[in-house]
Amino acid sequence: MGELGTEKHQVLSHVFHQYDRKGIGELSPIQVQILHADIRMGGISLPQVFASINYTCNSGSSCVESELCDLLQEMDRRYFLLQNLCWEFSMLDREQKDTITEEQARWLAQAVHGKYFSKRKWEEFLRSRPVPGGRVSFQEIEVMLCNIPDRMTIQQERQDEEREKDERLRRQRELEEAAEKERERLKREREEDKMRREQEKKKSDDDRKRKELEEEERKRREEEERRRREEEEEKERLRKLQEEEERKRKEDEEKYKDVENIKEEAERKEKEARDHLDRLKKSKEVEKDRYRKQEIEMEESKVKKILTEYRNQRIRYQLKVAIKSRDRYQLEYSITEFKKADIRDEDMDLEKAERLLKEFSARDDLHKAMTKREIQDLEKALSFVKKHGFEAQLASEVMEANQMLVRLKRLERIRHEILELKQSTVAEIRSYQNPPVIVHTVMTVTFLLLGHKEKETKDWKAVQALVGKTGKESLKRCCIQCEADKIPLAAAKRAKTLLAKYDLDEVRDVSAGAATFYVWATTMIEEAIDLQTK
Known part of the structure; x- marks a missing residue:
């Protein structure tokens, strides 16, 4: 066996030096192609030679003497495989155009490579085509068909695919996280924008309400002034009429x-x-x-x-x-x-x-x-x-x-204002957790006039419960149905004392809803005292 190995080595060395005419210690792809063609009739194409050198030789572009045996074996493998592949290709080429479709070429590659078929290699082949999507010639596909991946390559490819999948998942997660962050940012911006718009709207509404209240107050004062002047004029007119009547009476x-x-x-x-x-x-x-x-x-x-x-x-x-x-x-x-x-x-x-x-x-x-x-x-x-x-x-x-x-019309107007009072305004009064003292006082007086004991309203939670009642016991209905002559004089006087330190403007600055009940309470107090002290 040792002698056979020595003889084989000598033959290969002789053949190598025979084609390495310049004595540079390596054979080029063309020299290797000529050498193989001299051994096998017709040989293989130059791309197949390059593929064989790339598969077996370290340099990937030339062959040294020690690599010649493995290179020739690889080239033989391709040579004999091509014989069968040519027949298979011709069977698929039914139209005799020396070309097949990409789908047929893929089927052929899968049939040849079997379980070692690589989707990545196939996609690389498709991307490298000069005319993507066109029909495939045998010369175009032969190298890819003969480059059957080994198990290590497939494992490596799968590992690469896993890494790529992981990378894609990572990038997808990053994109999703970035998208989520962007959504959160946009949501925050929308919320901030909404809050800003609400604040602007609230400010606008507050300004509008303030102007409306100022306008109402101006009109109220003008109306009161007009009414006062009319009352004075009426008194003066009646006084003159009285004097005239007294004069006539004396004459009579x-x-x-x-x-x-x-x-x-x-x-x-x-x-x-x-x-x-x-x-x-x-x-x-x-x-x-x-x-x-x-x-x-x-x-x-x-x-x-x-x-x-x-x-x-x-x-x-x-x-x-x-x-x-x-x-x-x-x-x-x-x-x-x-x-x-x-x-x-x-x-x-x-x-x-x-x-x-x-x-x-x-x-x-x-x-x-x-x-x-x-x-x-x-x-x-x-x-x-x-x-x-x-x-x-x-x-x-x-x-x-x-x-x-005048008093009855004023009371009727106030009752109408209470009737028209929005539930949201009443809810605003009820929503206070720690109400301003002025609001608590006004609501205490309101319920005092409605028949509740003052001590019942010392605790704000009790007031909230009373404000929150609905139906026949609702605050609005009780105020509308309240009659001044039914209010005890002591309760009216106590209510007057409690409200004495506040005026309408002070209450209105704190709460528009409480201001309505303030006006109602002061009117009812005046009526009750007037009725019961005559």
């Missing part, structure tokens, strides 16, 4: 100064005439003389006329006495008798008496309306007074009714 007193005496004198004369008439009637009944009867009848006719005159005078002055005394029942009786007697109203006493009755009726209606405290009834009664010109006669009642009407 002077005019009717002696009416009682005249009435009594008329009554006496009427009685005398009536008695005289009765005597004449009796005399007439017993008298037998015809001429004497005629005289009695003539005298009776004269007495009747006199009686009628005295009766009319008595009725006329009886009406004057009733006007002077301003007695309703005497007026009603005298008016009825005056109309029944069909007396001419020369002194306009009948008209004056009937006007007095209307005045009494207007006063009664006004008192009833003030007792009922209904806006509609008050307006109707005041309208009647103004329509018939009784403002001077009923000046004090009109003034009191007007003041009451």
Whole structure:
């Protein structure tokens, strides 16, 4: 065996030196191709030679003497494999174009390489093609078909694929993390932008509300000033009317100064005439003389006329006495008798008496309306007074009714404001965990007027529970249904004391909702005290 090995080595050395004519100690790919072609008929293509050198030789571009045996074996492997591959290729080339499709070429490579088929090598082959996607010639694919990867290469490739997969996963995770960070950043920016917009909107809303409140306050003050001026003007007008009425009353007193005496004198004369008439009637009944009867009848006719005159005078002055005394029942009786007697109203006493009755009726209606405290009834009664010109006669009642009407309208307006109060505003009051003292005080007063004990509202949580009630016990409904005359005087006075140190502007600066309840409370306190101290 040693001799055979020595002989083989000598033969290879001889062959090597035979083709290494320049004696440089290595063979080029072309020299190797010529050498192999001299051994095997036709040999293999130059790309196959390069592939063989690259597979077996260390330099990858030339072959030294010690590598010649392995190189020739590799080239033989390729040579004989190509024989079979040519036949396989021709079987796939049914159209005899010396080319096959990429799908057929892939199938052929998988059939040749078997379990060692490398997707990466195939993808590299596709990328290296001069015309990607075109048909594949045998010369183009032969080297790739013969380069069957070994197990180590496949393992390495799989390891590379795993590393690449891991790398892809890592990059994907990084991209996802970057995307998540970007999403978080965008989310933060959106939230910051939203918060900024909300703050701007809140600031804008606050500015708008502040301006609205300032405008409302300005209008309220203007309205109060206008109302005050109107009240003063009305008072002055009523005062003048009162003075004028007082002057007329004095004139009437002077005019009717002696009416009682005249009435009594008329009554006496009427009685005398009536008695005289009765005597004449009796005399007439017993008298037998015809001429004497005629005289009695003539005298009776004269007495009747006199009686009628005295009766009319008595009725006329009886009406004057009733006007002077301003007695309703005497007026009603005298008016009825005056109309029944069909007396001419020369002194306009009948008209004056009937006007007095209307005045009494207007006063009664006004008192009833003030007792009922209904806006509609008050307006109707005041309208009647103004329509018939009784403002001077009923000046004090009109003034009191007007003041009451102003308060009732104000209370009605406040009730409407509470009715229109948004639930969010009530919720805002309830949402305080540590409310400002002014808000706590206003709500304490509110519930004090609604019938709760002051000690019940010392704890803010108790106030929150009361504010949070719904339905029939809701805060808004209780305020709307509250009647000033039902509020105990002691509770009203205590509530007034609690609110004495605050004004509306202070409350409104802290809470618009609390300001509404402040206005309601102050109005109810004023009404309750006014009603119960008269």
